[in-house]
Amino acid sequence: MHPSIELQQLRKAYGDFLAVDNISLSVEPGQVYGLLGPNGAGKTTTIRMLMDIIAPDRGRVLFFGQPRTRSELRRVGYLPEERGLYRKMTVLDHLIFLGELRGLSRRQAIAAIDTYLERVELTEWRKSKVEELSKGMQQKIQLVGTILHDPDIVVLDEPFSGLDPINQGLFKEILSEFKGRGKTILFSTHVMEQAEKLCDAIGLIARGKVVLDGDLAEIKKSFGRNSYRLVASGDLSQIKSIPGIEDCVEHDHFARILLASDTNGSQVLRRLVEFLDVEEFQSEEPDLVEIFVAAVRKAGLVTDETDPRQ
Amino acid sequence: MNPDPRNIRIIAKREYLARIRSKGFWISTFALPFLMGAWIVIPSLVATKTKSSQRLAVVDLTNKEVAPALVEKLDQWAERTAQQVSFEIELIAPEEDTEALRSRLDERILEGDIQAWVWIDEPGLVDNTVEYHAESLTNFITQGTLERALSSVVRRTRLEDEGYDAEVIGALTRSVQLETVRVSEEGSTADAGIGGFVLAIALFMVLYMTTLIYGNQVMLGVLEEKSSRVVEVLVATIRPLELMLGKLIGIGLIGLTQLAIWVSAALLLTAPALVGLTAAMPENVQIPTLTVGLVAHFLGLFILGYFFYATFYAMVGSAFNNPQEAQQLASLAVVWLVLPWIFFMPILNDPDSTLAVVTSLIPLFTPTLMMLRIAVKTPPAWQIFLGYALTIALCFGMTWLCARIYRVGILMYGKKPTLKELWRWIRYA
Numbered sequence: 063m064h065p066s067i068e069l070q071q072l073r074k075a076y077g078d079f080l081a082v083d084n085i086s087l088s089v090e091p092g093q094v095y096g097l098l099g100p101n102g103a104g105k106t107t108t109i110r111m112l113m114d115i116i117a118p119d120r121g122r123v124l125f126f127g128q129p130r131t132r133s134e135l136r137r138v139g140y141l142p143e144e145r146g147l148y149r150k151m152t153v154l155d156h157l158i159f160l161g162e163l164r165g166l167s168r169r170q171a172i173a174a175i176d177t178y179l180e181r182v183e184l185t186e187w188r189k190s191k192v193e194e195l196s197k198g199m200q201q202k203i204q205l206v207g208t209i210l211h212d213p214d215i216v217v218l219d220e221p222f223s224g225l226d227p228i229n230q231g232l233f234k235e236i237l238s239e240f241k242g243r244g245k246t247i248l249f250s251t252h253v254m255e256q257a258e259k260l261c262d263a264i265g266l267i268a269r270g271k272v273v274l275d276g277d278l279a280e281i282k283k284s285f286g287r288n289s290y291r292l293v294a295s296g297d298l299s300q301i302k303s304i305p306g307i308e309d310c311v312e313h314d315h316f317a318r319i320l321l322a323s324d325t326n327g328s329q330v331l332r333r334l335v336e337f338l339d340v341e342e343f344q345s346e347e348p349d350l351v352e353i354f355v356a357a358v359r360k361a362g363l364v365t366d367e368t369d370p371r372q
Numbered sequence: 373m374n375p376d377p378r379n380i381r382i383i384a385k386r387e388y389l390a391r392i393r394s395k396g397f398w399i400s401t402f403a404l405p406f407l408m409g410a411w412i413v414i415p416s417l418v419a420t421k422t423k424s425s426q427r428l429a430v431v432d433l434t435n436k437e438v439a440p441a442l443v444e445k446l447d448q449w450a451e452r453t454a455q456q457v458s459f460e461i462e463l464i465a466p467e468e469d470t471e472a473l474r475s476r477l478d479e480r481i482l483e484g485d486i487q488a489w490v491w492i493d494e495p496g497l498v499d500n501t502v503e504y505h506a507e508s509l510t511n512f513i514t515q516g517t518l519e520r521a522l523s524s525v526v527r528r529t530r531l532e533d534e535g536y537d538a539e540v541i542g543a544l545t546r547s548v549q550l551e552t553v554r555v556s557e558e559g560s561t562a563d564a565g566i567g568g569f570v571l572a573i574a575l576f577m578v579l580y581m582t583t584l585i586y587g588n589q590v591m592l593g594v595l596e597e598k599s600s601r602v603v604e605v606l607v608a609t610i611r612p613l614e615l616m617l618g619k620l621i622g623i624g625l626i627g628l629t630q631l632a633i634w635v636s637a638a639l640l641l642t643a644p645a646l647v648g649l650t651a652a653m654p655e656n657v658q659i660p661t662l663t664v665g666l667v668a669h670f671l672g673l674f675i676l677g678y679f680f681y682a683t684f685y686a687m688v689g690s691a692f693n694n695p696q697e698a699q700q701l702a703s704l705a706v707v708w709l710v711l712p713w714i715f716f717m718p719i720l721n722d723p724d725s726t727l728a729v730v731t732s733l734i735p736l737f738t739p740t741l742m743m744l745r746i747a748v749k750t751p752p753a754w755q756i757f758l759g760y761a762l763t764i765a766l767c768f769g770m771t772w773l774c775a776r777i778y779r780v781g782i783l784m785y786g787k788k789p790t791l792k793e794l795w796r797w798i799r800y801a
Binding site for chain 2 (some may be wrong): 077110115132135138140141145147148151152155159160163164207220225271
């Protein structure tokens with residue numbers, strides 16, 4: 063089966079600034095794919111090229127194994143990062159308008175709108191003007207507008223930013239339902255914790271490049287075999303000089319140590335106790351932030367500016 | 373790839389419905405004719421209703437009864453026509469001590485007892501002058517009326533002094549008026565000229581105003597889509613060009629709707645009066661009528677002019693973040709729209725002059741100036757055709773250029789772009 067979405071060597075430069083540098087990735091049908099990276103990494107530019115909003119300098123986009131055409135974009139539901147509604151329109155008129163743009167007839171649109179408005183508990187607001195709705199309600203309307211034409215692919219750029227916790231929950235629920243029906247979902251976020259809970263696969267982007275991508279469970283497993291949690295006192299800065307240690311990330315109360323694949327934990331522990339007072343040393347899966355930082359360093363990209371925790 | 377008509381239709385429909393349902397549309401539809409009417413009617417109402425009356429002292433040192441004749445003349449005029457000024461004249465008997473009399477009259481002016489005094493004497497009449505003393509000398513209408521009355525009276529006096537019959541001379545020296553006849557292919561008709569003139573001004577004005585109003589609406593619409601962040605949701609399914617064209621068409625149709633309301637209201641309101649007027653007119657006199665050809669040209673030129681300027685406005689709206697920023701560049705369009713006013717009178721006076729031909733063929737001016745020429749005297753067909761062709765060509769060029777800026781601009785937020793940056797946007801593939 064063909065991937066739902068395939069990006070092949072996309073590149074986009076704005077003057078001297080290379081926003082997206084040779085990005086390739088693919089999303090399988092029924093997958094939830096997280097495009098992760100700090101602000102300014104090139105996520106929005108990538109998604110805009112995916113949606114044919116801006117033209118790439120090079121590379122191409124495939125949907126279901128075929129080069130993307132304009133009409134196929136109607137099979138996609140897109141929620142951009144910069145999103146909004148016409149303030150003076152009624153909820154119903156606005157959603158009909160969005161439905162018609164995606165190829166629905168008026169009747170089809172109204173049927174879908176009634177279903178979804180009930181789902182997000184805004185049925186009694188259908189005749190109200192958008193400007194009368196609270197911000198949270200408007201966000202729900204935006205989500206309904208994105209999916210009311212029952213798209214096969216849903217693309218969301220920073221969908222959770224600015225959402226209150228209740229709406230975040232609702233968004234995740236509705237996206238899970240979509241996934242359950244075999245739809246493909248791609249979303250971007252700079253908050254790694256969100257991706258960790260939702261995604262089947264991820265692509266980590268820094269400075270316009272994919273530094274790591276693939277199945278999330280496999281990525282974590284491969285990092286997990288060589289990842290240790292260390293609680294110790296002494297001069298931690300020497301750790302990196304130990305042969306076989308690929309990376310060491312210091313946290314407030316512990317350090318995360320990543321080993322080269324040909325090294326095992328006991329060898330390293332023997333060296334550590336030589337200059338540290340070790341309290342705890344155990345194998346543990348790293349979280350996405352740590353994987354990201356390690357991947358960025360490994361790719362030779364400067365971490366200071368791309369550290370997602372900043 | 374060509375724009376999809378279905379998408380353009382959906383956008384145009386939304387634009388049209390959103391506006392036709394707004395209170396603003398109906399308020400402007402009804403308020404604008406009233407404002408324009410008031411603009412034309414009130415000054416003339418004010419002028420006719422507020423008669424200024426002047427208290428005037430007249431000293432007549434001649435023995436020719438000039439002053440009583442003047443009073444009679446002015447009274448006669450006041451009865452016959454709606455004179456804007458009326459005079460309340462006090463005849464002052466001449467005195468030996470003229471200096472004392474003059475200073476006493478000056479004092480009366482300063483006290484506000486009279487507004488002016490007039491001094492008529494023999495040497496003055498020889499030099500063709502009569503002294504007029506007043507605190508304010510800017511009352512040109514009053515002075516003009518007085519001057520004409522005095523001239524008439526003095527002329528009569530002189531004729532009678534020389535032994536002529538003033539009535540006979542008056543009858544013999546009456547001036548001649550041109551009786552104007554408009555020659556066209558449909559046959560010659562007597563035409564006061566003023567009708568065509570009014571029609572030309574009206575069409576010119578309406579074109580100018582509608583282009584300005586609806587062009588501005590397009591700009592504000594684009595800015596609203598940007599500031600409400602709705603635009604990226606739209607361009608994910610439809611192309612920016614389709615969005616822009618849909619917007620232009622939707623708002624253009626609103627403009628046509630408004631024009632249709634105004635025209636039919638005007639016809640309904642003035643039809644009875646026109647019928648009455650026609651009945652009262654001599655048979656071969658024609659009231660300027662809106663011929664089908666004229667209306668067709670008006671619509672065609674309105675659509676072209678609107679399309680050209682509205683595209684520019686859409687581009688300006690897309691490049692900036694709020695109306696304040698956009699105003700600077702938008703005023704460029706206003707300049708081009710106002711410039712034709714300079715050529716208005718020369719073209720009206722000689723619609724076939726080189727100036728008229730050249731300016732009406734400049735695409736930016738064609739909509740208004742070609743309309744003016746067509747209304748006054750039908751230009752050669754090749755000129756009309758060329759005017760349309762050039763304007764259409766420029767519209768395409770404008771659409772191409774503006775669509776490129778629009779495409780980039782609608783996704784740009786924050787900083788106000790410089791002209792250099794706009795140029796770079798055009799070159800982005």
